[in-house]
Amino acid sequence: MAKGYWIAQIEVSDPSKYDGYKALSGAAVDAHGGRFLVRGGRSDGVEGETRTRNVVIEFPSYAAALEAYRSPEYAKARAARAGAADFNFVIVEGVD
Numbered sequence: 001m002a003k004g005y006w007i008a009q010i011e012v013s014d015p016s017k018y019d020g021y022k023a024l025s026g027a028a029v030d031a032h033g034g035r036f037l038v039r040g041g042r043s044d045g046v047e048g049e050t051r052t053r054n055v056v057i058e059f060p061s062y063a064a065a066l067e068a069y070r071s072p073e074y075a076k077a078r079a080a081r082a083g084a085a086d087f088n089f090v091i092v093e094g095v096d
Contacts (some may be wrong), residue, residue: 002096003058004033004065006089009051012019014084015030028077032068051088062093 012018029036038056059065068074069091081087 001061003041003060003094004062005092005094006057006065006069007060007092008055008090009088010053010055010085011051011096012053012085017084018081021077021084024077024080025074028068028071028073029057031073032059032064032071034068036067051086053085058094062091 010042026036034057036055037056037058040053040055043050043054053095059068
Protein backbone atom coordinates (compact mmCIF):
# COMPACT_ATOMS: atom_id res chain seq x y z
CA MET A 1 0.00 0.00 0.00
CA ALA A 2 1.33 3.45 -0.93
CA LYS A 3 2.02 5.94 1.83
CA GLY A 4 0.30 9.31 2.07
CA TYR A 5 1.96 12.68 2.51
CA TRP A 6 1.06 16.13 3.70
CA ILE A 7 3.06 18.77 1.87
CA ALA A 8 2.77 22.34 3.09
CA GLN A 9 4.44 25.61 2.22
CA ILE A 10 3.95 28.19 4.93
CA GLU A 11 4.51 31.89 5.53
CA VAL A 12 4.35 32.54 9.26
CA SER A 13 3.07 35.98 10.28
CA ASP A 14 2.65 35.44 14.04
CA PRO A 15 5.41 33.14 15.39
CA SER A 16 4.09 32.88 18.95
CA LYS A 17 0.59 31.92 17.78
CA TYR A 18 2.11 29.52 15.23
CA ASP A 19 3.97 27.73 18.06
CA GLY A 20 0.56 26.76 19.50
CA TYR A 21 -0.44 25.35 16.11
CA LYS A 22 2.81 23.33 15.90
CA ALA A 23 2.15 21.66 19.25
CA LEU A 24 -1.44 20.75 18.37
CA SER A 25 -0.64 19.64 14.82
CA GLY A 26 2.22 17.47 16.05
CA ALA A 27 -0.14 15.68 18.43
CA ALA A 28 -2.63 15.11 15.58
CA VAL A 29 0.12 13.76 13.33
CA ASP A 30 1.35 11.39 16.05
CA ALA A 31 -2.19 10.18 16.77
CA HIS A 32 -2.58 9.09 13.14
CA GLY A 33 0.78 7.38 12.65
CA GLY A 34 2.47 10.25 10.84
CA ARG A 35 6.08 11.28 11.02
CA PHE A 36 7.77 14.50 10.04
CA LEU A 37 10.25 14.17 7.18
CA VAL A 38 10.75 17.92 6.74
CA ARG A 39 9.82 20.55 9.30
CA GLY A 40 11.29 23.90 8.36
CA GLY A 41 15.01 23.89 7.74
CA ARG A 42 16.94 25.40 4.87
CA SER A 43 15.36 25.59 1.44
CA ASP A 44 16.07 27.24 -1.88
CA GLY A 45 13.09 28.17 -4.08
CA VAL A 46 14.61 27.47 -7.48
CA GLU A 47 11.44 27.71 -9.63
CA GLY A 48 8.02 29.30 -9.20
CA GLU A 49 6.58 30.96 -6.15
CA THR A 50 7.36 29.54 -2.75
CA ARG A 51 7.00 30.29 0.95
CA THR A 52 9.71 30.43 3.58
CA ARG A 53 8.74 27.31 5.58
CA ASN A 54 8.23 23.82 4.12
CA VAL A 55 6.80 20.76 5.84
CA VAL A 56 6.49 17.15 4.61
CA ILE A 57 4.78 14.54 6.76
CA GLU A 58 4.56 10.84 5.90
CA PHE A 59 1.58 8.68 6.90
CA PRO A 60 1.16 4.90 6.63
CA SER A 61 -1.35 5.36 3.77
CA TYR A 62 -3.17 8.00 1.74
CA ALA A 63 -6.34 7.16 3.69
CA ALA A 64 -4.50 7.76 6.99
CA ALA A 65 -3.26 11.14 5.72
CA LEU A 66 -6.80 12.18 4.81
CA GLU A 67 -8.18 10.87 8.10
CA ALA A 68 -5.58 12.84 10.06
CA TYR A 69 -6.44 16.05 8.22
CA ARG A 70 -10.16 15.54 8.84
CA SER A 71 -9.71 14.56 12.49
CA PRO A 72 -11.01 16.53 15.48
CA GLU A 73 -7.41 16.82 16.71
CA TYR A 74 -6.26 18.57 13.56
CA ALA A 75 -9.39 20.74 13.46
CA LYS A 76 -8.20 22.20 16.79
CA ALA A 77 -4.77 22.82 15.29
CA ARG A 78 -6.24 24.56 12.23
CA ALA A 79 -8.34 26.79 14.48
CA ALA A 80 -5.24 27.67 16.53
CA ARG A 81 -3.29 28.74 13.45
CA ALA A 82 -5.99 31.17 12.20
CA GLY A 83 -4.27 34.48 11.60
CA ALA A 84 -0.83 33.02 12.35
CA ALA A 85 0.23 31.85 8.88
CA ASP A 86 -0.69 31.51 5.21
CA PHE A 87 -0.60 27.95 3.85
CA ASN A 88 -0.36 26.07 0.59
CA PHE A 89 -1.33 22.52 1.60
CA VAL A 90 -1.76 19.34 -0.42
CA ILE A 91 -2.27 15.70 0.52
CA VAL A 92 -0.73 13.27 -1.96
CA GLU A 93 -0.42 9.53 -2.43
CA GLY A 94 3.12 8.20 -2.68
CA VAL A 95 4.51 5.66 -5.11
CA ASP A 96 3.78 2.08 -4.11
